[in-house]
Amino acid sequence: MTKEEIAEIVRKQRKFFDKGKTRDVEFRIAHLKKLRKYLKDNESEIAAALKEDLDKHPFESYMTEIGLIIGEIRYFLTYLKKLALPKRVKTPIIQFPSVSITKPVPYGVTLIMSTWNYPLMLSIIPLIDSVAAGNTVVLKPSAYSPATSKVIAKMCAEVFEDGYVKVILGGREENQHLLDEKFDYIFFTGSQNVGKLVAEKAAKTLTPVTLELGGKSPCIVDKTANIKITARRIVFGKFINCGQTCVAPDYIFCDPEIKDKLVENIKAEVNRQYGGNYLTYPSYGRIVNERHFDRLASLLIPEKVVYGGKYEKSILKFEPTVMDGVSWDDDVMKEEIFGPILPVLTYDTLEGAVKKINSMEKPLALYHFSTNKKNIEYVSEIAAFGGGCINDTMVHMTSPFSGFGGVGESGMGAYHGATGFETFSHRKSILKKSNLIDLRPRYQPYTLINELITRFYMEKR
Secondary structure (H helix, E strand, O other), X not given: OOHHHHHHHHHHHHHXXXXXXXXXXXXXXXXXXXXXXXXXXXXXXXXXXHHHHHOOOXXXXXXXXXXHHHHHHHXXXXXXXXXXXXXXXXXXXXXXXXXXXXXXXXXXXXXXXXXXXXXXXXXXXXXXXXXXXXXXXXXXXXXXXXHHHHHHHHXXXXXXXXXXXXXXXXXXXXXXXXXOOOOOEEEEEOOHHHHHHHHHHHHHOOXXXXXXXXXXOEEEEOOOOOHHHHHHHHHHHHHHHHHOOOXXXXXXXXXXXXXXXXXXXXXXXXXXXXXXXXXXXXXXXXXXXXXXXXXXXXXXXXXXXXXXOOEEHHHOEEOOEEEOOOOOOOHHHOOOOOXXXXXXXXXXXXXXXXXXXXXXXXXXXXXXXXXXXXXXXXXXXXXXXXXXXXXXXXXXXXXXXXXEEOOHHHEEOEEOHHHHHHHOEEEEEEEEEOOOOOOOOOOOOOOHHHHHHHHHHHHHO
């Protein structure tokens, strides 16, 4: 798509927003209902596209993408009218008589740029949040998941009016043209390197931006953990979607006393969940493309592989792999893995483990397995991370009742549910002053008595 064509789309979006239709909460709700119906009526077609792009099992597609989207819609159908109401707040007594409110209003024309690993969910949930807040949306899904991107384009064309939501397909050229346009808000999900470019472009026009990035999310296991349940939940979080999840446990950081037992339980749990023959197992996905496959293969250290390690490039299949005896100097610990390789490291003390984590780039997630309340409180309070779980992995980001987002190098801003509504809304602060009384101390000429009255009330507020 040419630069001129994209510019025309953005102009059409702004014209639609200026009509004021999206400011009507009932208008937003009607389209969210249409979107929910489309998802339910076309679940098989959507699942087939996800199967084509990532070899996802239909149940996994529902559990990790379609179902989460429907849950987000259900949240807004329940709470949107309340979220959209103005909120009354206190007013300083010196402004008597008056009333203060904060009123959420849409930004206008928003750009959402999503990625390929959960191509439906990571496109549509921020779209839902933006629509719920009253914006128009230009959505750019990933070129690495072409089948799903086409389904998204078809879905949005059928659900939303022309000018309300527009999907733009294509690759880097389209991304560049979009970032050259002036939007009212930009929401980006993807890598840190591309996130920096998005932020740089947005800064030139002072456009607010949310960045959902990634990082090396640690999985701390202390010696009080329930090892069997810990292994089961780590395996679920690490190897679902073939490890291609931004909040997957990137590595295990555990107490040396329980390391061997934990590794043995992880091996058993991988075999139990995936059946042993991973390269042909029907519900185990594949790596998205050859570039990412080659990168993962280069991270393997054969002598440190204690489970798995096999792969087949012709079908982009990569076994669930566990590596033990890994050091911080190994290549696998120098970048986000984003694949089915699980390194295991040990710490001397829990405090030392947290200090090490805090010395690196801030991760998107952190998982702590423990039954010790003091340990749990310490890690939750002191470790730096976007969000996480105690005694589980990944599921914190499935709830519309709490925001999801990164911190520092793993991103800025958050979304899901009410947090997403606030992300895509500008909250205006408005003070309504009465004309019945007009207190005089603030007006010139300034007098001593006016100054004393003003000081008294300003210091009492």
